Amino acid sequence: MSNIQTLEVPKWGLSMQEGKITQWTIKEGDSFKKGQEICVIETTKIANSLEAPFDGTLRRIIGKNGSVLEVGAIIGVCADTSVSDQKIEQFIQSLSSNKGSEPQEQKTEAKATEPQQTKSPSTPTVTTSKLDTPTSTKPIVNDNFLIPSDLQGYQENSNLFATPHAINMAQKHNVNLDKIHGSGPQQRVSINDIQKAVIAAGGQWPDVKNQPAKTPAKSTADDSHILATPLARRMAEEWNINLNDCRASGSRGRVCKEDVEAVYYRNHPVSSPSLPAATQPEPTKLDFTAIPMDGMRKTIAERLQAAKSEIPHFYLTIDVDVSALQELRTDINSKLPSVKISINDMFLKAIASALIAVPEVNVQYDVENQQILQFDQADISVAVAIPNGLITPIVKAANKRALSDISTTMRDLATRAKTGKLSPDEFQGGSFCISNLGMFGIKQFEAIINPPQGAILALGTVEKRAVVRDDVITIRPMVTLSMSCDHRVIDGATGAKFLASLKEFVENPMAFLA
Amino acid sequence: MSKKSYRNAIKEAIEFEMRRDPTVVVIGEDVRGGHGAKNTEENKLEGFGGVLGVTKGLWTEFGSERVIDTPITESAIIGMTAGAAATGLRPIADLMFMDFYGVCYDMLYNQAAKFRYMFGGKAKAPMVVRGMIGAGFSAAAQHSQSPYHIFASTPGLKVVVPSSPYDAKGLLTQSIRDDDPVVFCEHKLLYDITGEVPDDDYTIPFGVANYTRQGTDVTIIALSLMVHRANEVADKLANEGISVEVVDPRTISPLDEEGILESVASTGRVVIVDESAARCGFAHDVAALIAQKGFYSLKAPIELVTPPHTPVPFSNVLEQAWLPSAERIEIAVRKVLEV
Known part of the structure; x- marks a missing residue:
């Protein structure tokens, strides 16, 4: 037991x-x-x-x-x-x-x-x-061949119609051909049929036919008659490469230096891209590292390629004065020692309020059913850079959350995003997206929409700029906001209305606190 | 089972099927007698039976209704055959030389081959067109070609190229029973070879390659006469310890892709021998198949042995040089083996 x-x-x-x-x-x-x-x-x-x-x-x-x-x-x-x-x-x-x-x-x-x-x-x-x-019997495991017990038992005198190679393989791996369904003419059993049956029954049968050869064939024939440039011949001798194995891409059908190098690279694929030393010509060294794309990189590439080429983006830019926001932040952080609110958190709250005020921007585009999904609450995706890509955790119902709540939620999501601990429902969906590169000093940029969302807002850095107030030039902390909109679901005037509303909330933060 | 010639194997298949099925008829030039024999209903003489004597004795057994002599008009032979097939008979046309298909090509490739498809399956053309192929007979450029690759490129035609008496009988029986038009190519130099052939009737399914030699080092793919030359090379090289597998597809439409690819997968080296053409022929088709579906099994480039791109010469010496020879096959095998 x-x-x-x-x-x-x-x-x-x-x-x-x-x-x-x-x-x-x-x-x-x-x-x-x-x-x-x-x-x-x-x-x-x-x-x-x-x-x-x-x-x-x-x-x-x-x-x-x-x-x-x-x-x-x-x-x-x-x-x-x-x-x-x-x-x-x-x-x-x-x-x-x-x-x-x-x-x-x-x-x-x-x-x-x-x-x-x-x-x-x-x-x-x-x-x-x-x-x-x-x-009953053990399954037979042999060179990656695993024949399930119910398919075992090769029979010498089987009158079954099978290809000669199928019979050889069946004999070698002890397969009972009577139990294999043949797909060929008159139910002839082929190696493919055996492979299918074995795999269907849970066994293993490697696909030997379509495996690229591991080591390229190396000729041992005399290559003295092969036409080659003197340099190519010398290099080939040095590296012990047979000229028969080289293409002849040089002038007048001769094997040239590049052809010999190609064979060398083929025989030494991983070790190093540089050729062995002591060769007459300085071989060209590759000045890059090939980094394989992992699943996330591929997904990012695929999705953003599709988004940028399929969505008709248009861009709206507005400057907002964040002096009131900064004052409020200092005020809260100094009076409440348990909270530590960032400007980003306050922007989140302001954006959430503007999304409720102008719900036409708080949308997803449902391509399949040709409809616009307008949301009741502001689920804001926030782009977070992680070691080899980015991810967009969602601050859900940001309009209903207190500033302190938004702050702690955001910090928790960002921390877990960076360690790859987010659960899918924490980064899939969202009704609006923001991307903030202000911490790098970026003044302004345009982001690519993350479909099915209808828009994305790009936040620049806070910087003191000379601005005109009541016909007087004064210095104010300013942020430039750029919104990318999907014109299929959001029109210019709608987007502009949203940015105007957002500017109002940012410059009068009491409005979203009230 | 007894030893029979290729010629008799073909004759037996026709005889058996005519006895078995009253709708089977033979149509062709001199199929009743030939060589000037005055054969009439009143004066039944057993004539030669076609230029090769394959139909000898059929007329005496089955009469003028089923063994039909025609004028020297290939378009009439094949037109009549296609019409008879579409209206319920199973005719076997004797075209003599496959080279003559040019005269009646429309009947074959544009009519018979398309009936079943264009009439939505309501009509079919269960007919067999027999004819001689091949050089080596000093029959000159117009009577020595092997145009099976041209038929094989037409969808709707089945193309059979048997290499042995056993295959000839089994495949011809299958061809007669098949509901589609079949082009049955007999090599001139094979009529007198003998081999074991069962006395009863039997069929060989289309699209099943025959391995005339089994080996591990190199695969030779060949048809008809070339199978015998490939076997010769295989037997010679066996003495040197080189193990050659010879694959005879037997039918090129349908083609046994699996049978070919399995052999290629096991040896990794391929020589294709083909008498049809230096370009766009059977060998090139199979080479493309292997390059596409068996590329990773290959250890060396595929080698083709075909005639040069010239008409078949009349001079015996030149004709022998034109035909793929055992020597050329051997050279090709050594080349792919790199020995």
């Missing part, structure tokens, strides 16, 4: 379909405590640590580093050390044979029929299975 538990890909947010296991932080055999971070999973939106849902010992990693698995897929098998390896193998096999028995079922159903009770609907789910009776 033994308790075996499984770890599965959690569902973080509505849109999450699959997760990529980027890094296991524990090894097979390691024990862990409930709540301990055991692996990092990356979705298209976030990378987050999976916290262990129970105390246990990891016995088998099923979702290897780098593998992309759908939500609910089993990534690891856990059991305490008293459970034998054999039991674990049997358990893993029972998982695959469960799947194999109903290959026609939909994925979700197959999941549901898998082991018994789900302890809690929250993520990640835990399934417990009790094994009393040992099941």
Whole structure:
């Protein structure tokens, strides 16, 4: 009698379909405590640590580093050390044979029929299975080939119609061809058919046919007759490259220096982009580092590319006098030691009030149903820079919150954003967006709208400027605000009305406190 | 099972099908007798049976209703065949030389091949067009070509190019029973080869390649006469320890992509031997297939062995040089093996 538990890909947010296991932080055999971070999973939106849902010992990693698995897929098998390896193998096999028995079922159903009770609907789910009776044979694992037990058993005298290579493979990996459905002419079984059946039954069959060759072929033939420039020939000799392996892109069909270099780079892909020393010509050194794009970078690139090219942006700019705002801030912060309000927090409150005053700007564009969604409360997304990108946590119902509440909420969201601890509902949605680059001294800029929102407001730095008041030039602390609007849902006059209202709230902060 | 010639295997397939199915008829020049034999209903002489004697004896058994001699008019032969097929018969046309398809191309590629598609499946053309292909007979440029690649490029036509007596009988039986127009290409130099052929009727499905040699180092893909040359090379190189796999697709439309790609995946080196053309031929089609779907299996560039881009020479010496020879195949194999 033994308790075996499984770890599965959690569902973080509505849109999450699959997760990529980027890094296991524990090894097979390691024990862990409930709540301990055991692996990092990356979705298209976030990378987050999976916290262990129970105390246990990891016995088998099923979702290897780098593998992309759908939500609910089993990534690891856990059991305490008293459970034998054999039991674990049997358990893993029972998982695959469960799947194999109903290959026609939909994925979700197959999941549901898998082991018994789900302890809690929250993520990640835990399934417990009790094994009393040992099941039949072990699955065969051999060079990444894993044949489920019910497909095993090659039969020599089978009269089945199969391609010669399919028969060879079946014999090599002990596959019973009678159990494979052939898709070829007259139900002929091919290697592809075996692969499909094995994978459908939960086994493994690597896709060898379409793997790029790891090492390029190296010719050993005599290359003295190959036409090459003298320099190319000397370089090839030095680097032990056969001229047969080089393209001949030089003049008069000769192998040239670049062709030899290309082969060198092909043979030394990762180590270093620089060529070995002691060559006559100084080889050109690459003066950049290639940084692979992670999931977040790709999402940012994709979404902003789409936003900028699809949305007809127009821009409105206004200068606001923040002297009253600054006075009020100093006043509050000095009189209430427990609160520490920033100018940004006060802007948030002013914007929220203006959004309620001019609700035509507090909108999302529902492209699919061709309608404008106008919101009752101001859910303001705030762009926060994080190590390799940005994220927009939302201050919800900012119009209903007190300044101190906005301040603490904002600080909490920003802190968690920077450590990647936001839950999806904290950064998905929002009725309006702000981006503040004032802390870098930026005077003014135009931001790209974050769809489906209708507008985004870009806040510049607070700076003292000479302004005219009652025909007298005076010095006032000023901020330039630029709003980018989606003209499909917000017109120029509407946007202008909003900015005028915002200016009113900023310059008379009592209005939003009242 | 007994040893039979390619010629007799073809004859047996026609005979068996004519006995089995009264709608099967034979249409062609001199198919009743030939060589000047005066065959009439009153004076039944067993003539030669076509230029190659393939239809010998059919007329005496089945009579003038089902073994129909035609004038020397290819367009009439194929036009009649297509019409007969569309109206309920299963005709087998004997075009003699495939080179003559030019005269009757419209009947074949623009009519018969399109019936089923254009009439929404209400009409079909269950017909077989037999004909000789291939050089090596000193028959000169107009009687030595292998134009199967041209038929294969027409959707609606099935193209069969058998290399052995066993394949010829099984594939011809399948062709006669098939509901689509089938072009059946017989190589001149193969009629007298012999091989084991079952005495009963049997069919070989279309689109199933035959591996005449199994090996691990290099794949040769070849059709018809070239299969025999490839086998010869495979047997020779086996003595040197080079293991050659020979794949005979047998039908080029439909083509057994899987059978070809599986072999390529296992060896990674490919030589394609093709008598059809130096350009836009069967070899080029298969090379494109492999480059597209089997590229990552390749360890060396694909090598093609085809005739030069010239008409087939009449001179025997030149003709032998024109045909892909075992020597040229061997050189190509060594080239892809880099030995």
